[in-house]
Amino acid sequence: MLMLPQAKADLNGLRFKMASDTLPLVMGGQAFFNLAGAVLWRVNDYGELEGGARLNMRGKYFPTVEAGLGICDKTSDETNLHCKTTAPFIRLGCDYNFSRIKTSPNRIYGGIRIGYTTYKYDIDGPDLQDPYWQGGTLPLKQKSISSNALWGEFVFGLETKIWRNFHVGWTARYKRRFHQKENNTGNSYYIPGYGKNKDHLFTGTFNLVFDI
Amino acid sequence: MKDFIRNIICIWLVALAMLGCNSNDCPLNNSVRLVCGFYDAANDSSLIVSDTLTIAVRDSVILNRATNEAMVSLPMSYGSEADTLVFRFTPEGSEASISDTLIVSKTNEPHVVSLECGTSVFHSITATACTSRTPSATFRYAITRVAVSQPNVNFDGQENLKIYFDIHK
Numbered sequence: 001m002l003m004l005p006q007a008k009a010d011l012n013g014l015r016f017k018m019a020s021d022t023l024p025l026v027m028g029g030q031a032f033f034n035l036a037g038a039v040l041w042r043v044n045d046y047g048e049l050e051g052g053a054r055l056n057m058r059g060k061y062f063p064t065v066e067a068g069l070g071i072c073d074k075t076s077d078e079t080n081l082h083c084k085t086t087a088p089f090i091r092l093g094c095d096y097n098f099s100r101i102k103t104s105p106n107r108i109y110g111g112i113r114i115g116y117t118t119y120k121y122d123i124d125g126p127d128l129q130d131p132y133w134q135g136g137t138l139p140l141k142q143k144s145i146s147s148n149a150l151w152g153e154f155v156f157g158l159e160t161k162i163w164r165n166f167h168v169g170w171t172a173r174y175k176r177r178f179h180q181k182e183n184n185t186g187n188s189y190y191i192p193g194y195g196k197n198k199d200h201l202f203t204g205t206f207n208l209v210f211d212i
Numbered sequence: 213m214k215d216f217i218r219n220i221i222c223i224w225l226v227a228l229a230m231l232g233c234n235s236n237d238c239p240l241n242n243s244v245r246l247v248c249g250f251y252d253a254a255n256d257s258s259l260i261v262s263d264t265l266t267i268a269v270r271d272s273v274i275l276n277r278a279t280n281e282a283m284v285s286l287p288m289s290y291g292s293e294a295d296t297l298v299f300r301f302t303p304e305g306s307e308a309s310i311s312d313t314l315i316v317s318k319t320n321e322p323h324v325v326s327l328e329c330g331t332s333v334f335h336s337i338t339a340t341a342c343t344s345r346t347p348s349a350t351f352r353y354a355i356t357r358v359a360v361s362q363p364n365v366n367f368d369g370q371e372n373l374k375i376y377f378d379i380h381k
Contacts, residue, residue, distance in 0.1 A: 074327060075327075076327040076328055078328055078330075079327060079328065079329075079330045079331070081324060081327045081330070081331070082327075083324075083327055123324055125324070125331065128290055128322055128331055128333060129290075130289055130290035130291060131287075132269075132272065132274060132287040132289070133269060133270070133272070133287075133289035133290065133291070133292070133295075134270075134272065136289050136290040136291035136292065137290065137291055138290040138291060138320055138322050138333060139322075140322045140324070140331060142322075184321050184323060184334060185321065185322060185323060185324060186323050186324030186325065186326070186331075187324075187326075189326070189327045197326075198237075
């Protein structure tokens with residue numbers, strides 16, 4: 001029987017839709033670890049030891065929780081100023097799988113996250129020299145400055161199966177800071193779980209994923 | 213499958229290289245100055261002081277021979293709890309001068325703009341005091357009192373002190 005290309009595509013689309021509608025509500029879960037965060041921490045003065053878990057709902061929706069430890073120990077080459085922090089963070093969100101075949105181990109997904117951290121940081125550096133009033137100096141050494149931050153993320157990611165229950169995948173993320181507790185001494189160089197302290201930025205993750 | 217994995221790794225490496233790019237967005241206005249506005253004590257209106265004005269601290273001059281000013285912005289000390297500012301007025305066409313003294317008590321708080329952009333010192337004005345003098349025909353302007361309009365001295369550039377003058381008519 002001859003079938004027009006458009007009709008064939010429609011039929012395939014219908015098959016996929018029926019297949020995804022008949023999938024169970026909860027199809028399992030995944031645990032993952034962000035390898036990139038750990039690498040960046042070793043090579044870049046700051047990074048995250050970060051993992052997470054997500055639920056697979058009908059192969060479409062993936063409610064996700066990500067948590068970890070943000071670490072920064074940075075000294076500026078230009079100014080000799082130093083900032084140090086180690087603190088936990090959490091992100092909650094959901095991904096949507098755009099792949100037509102919802103049961104495929106290869107996934108293309110987009111999602112959102114909301115992140116939060118409460119942390120303390122140290123700032124120190126050379127004494128401040130008064131340029132006008134001769135002989136005046138002010139020491140710069142502030143310990144345990146308290147702060148917190150809230151931010152949102154748009155996530156785009158790819159994932160594929162590599163062996164048995166193991167997958168690898170990356171995500172690209174656009175992050176925007178919604179709130180930060182300001183401090184007179186100055187804000188921290190790095191926000192745990194967010195990254196370098198800017199209004200918005202792009203980051204990424206490279207995940208090792210395990211089907212539960 | 214192999215192509216898919218290869219694509220994942222390649223795209224991620226490109227993204228990582230982009231993340232390595234860095235830029236410093238240091239603020240252009242990063243000077244911390246005490247902004248003092250001049251006012252006529254009789255009617256609380258802004259005042260242009262026509263005398264030549266020199267302001268000194270200890271043995272340094274921080275404002276030299278300014279004329280026709282309605283406000284001045286001055287640096288503050290990093291280490292002292294109070295700055296003593298000596299305002300020296302020289303009338304136009306005269307060699308003689310007269311001085312008023314203003315004392316500004318304040319806190320000194322180090323402020324890190326960012327690790328790349330360096331530091332500044334912010335202040336919070338806690339008290340002010342000044343000498344009081346009666347103006348004369350020769351020295352027409354005399355500081356009579358000072359009011360704090362904005363105690364926080366930082367990058368904002370807002371007026372911090374209102375200096376009121378008695379003027380000889």
